[in-house]
Every structure is written in C-alpha cells, then in structure tokens.
Amino acid sequence: EAQVTQNPRYLITVTGKKLTVTCSQNMNHEYMSWYRQDPGLGLRQIYYSMNVEVTDKGDVPEGYKVSRKEKRNFPLILESPSPNQTSLYFCASSSLDRSNQPQHFGDGTRLSIL
C-alpha cells in the first residue's frame, strides 16, 4: 500500500530536549516536504526536498533542520524545541514526473513542547 509514515504520532516533551520526527514514503517520490498546521494560520511549509541531498527552506524554517540522505526518508529535527513549536506536523511526498501531481500526506504528528 502506498503511504507516507510519520513517527511518533504524538509526543509531549520539554523545552530544549532535542527530538526527531521521522517520515518515510514507499512510492519512490522525489519530492518531500514538511508542513505545520496551526489554528487560524492553516498549513505552512517548513522545509522541502527535491531529491537526495537537495533540501531548501520553506516559509517557516526557523528552529528546524532536515536531512535527505535516502530517497524514502525525510526526518524533521528540532535541535532545541520551544513552546512555539507546539503544533501538528505533516510530512508529504509527490512525484516530479509531471505537473499537477498531488502530494500524499502522512497521518500527522502532534507535538507538545512544555
């Protein structure tokens, strides 16, 4: 089954404790992206990757890091989490074969930073 898998689904942690949210896709997609969803602000892009070793900032990259060492994986790293990073996070992937390719989303990761 084609899917994007995020882990963990839920995490409560404290300020300053490094954490990583993993994202893996099994569709051999070149493009992957991270979004955060906040009430009243909708979804905003954090980082994206066009292929292995190619990553770039989205609209709200501050406080986040990513890596793309393998095509299937695109982890999101919070080196020193702060309460303003409490949010619902989504990983997405899509093919770059043609335009208009929809993005496939994981089930989301709800992070609470105390």
Added chain:
Amino acid sequence: AQSVTQLDSHVSVSEGTPVLLRCNYSSSYSPSLFWYVQHPNKGLQLLLKYTSAATLVKGINGFEAEFKKSETSFHLTKPSAHMSDAAEYFCVVSDNAGNNRKLIWGLGTSLAVNP
C-alpha cells in the same frame, strides 16, 4: 503571489441536502488546484485535483469541483451530504514557480452534517 480564500469558515447542512464549499484563488500562473479533506485526528486526504483537462472535476465520495477561470473560483459541491462527510475541507493551490511544489492552503471550511 498565489493565495487561496475559502469564503466560509463553517458550513452546516442537513443529511441528504446539497453541499457547497466556496473557494477563490489568486495565481499568476496556470494554477494547479486541489481539495483535501481532514477528518478529526486523521491525516489529509486528496478529494480531487484540477489538471486543466476538464473544468468539471470529479473526485472521491461523490464530490465535484468546477474550475471557473473568469471568476477565479474552484467551488466544491456534492449533491447529497452524508453524515460521514463531516470534516474540515481545504482548498489548495500549488505554487509551481521554480522547483518548489509548495502547497498554499486556504484556512479551511468546517462542514457539519446534521441528521
């Protein structure tokens, strides 16, 4: 710059009646448009996409959307609402400028379906 406006933050309908969720967009390019649905505590599921092949787009679960370039609209409709349609719906435009396939999201419309 591209943008999306969903004209209603909340819509309430009775089961079996039509659904209309309105979306206007702004785009400098020939847009790629999508509707996604988010059920409570679930991920984001693609309902349908506009590919420029046809202005009336059919999606899953009986939903349709019509692309109207003159009105810059992409409204989502369904002839008869079902209880399971209660969810948050997002109109989305894809920013195809450059290499980023960034999705620009509307703020969502919460659909309630009453028995």
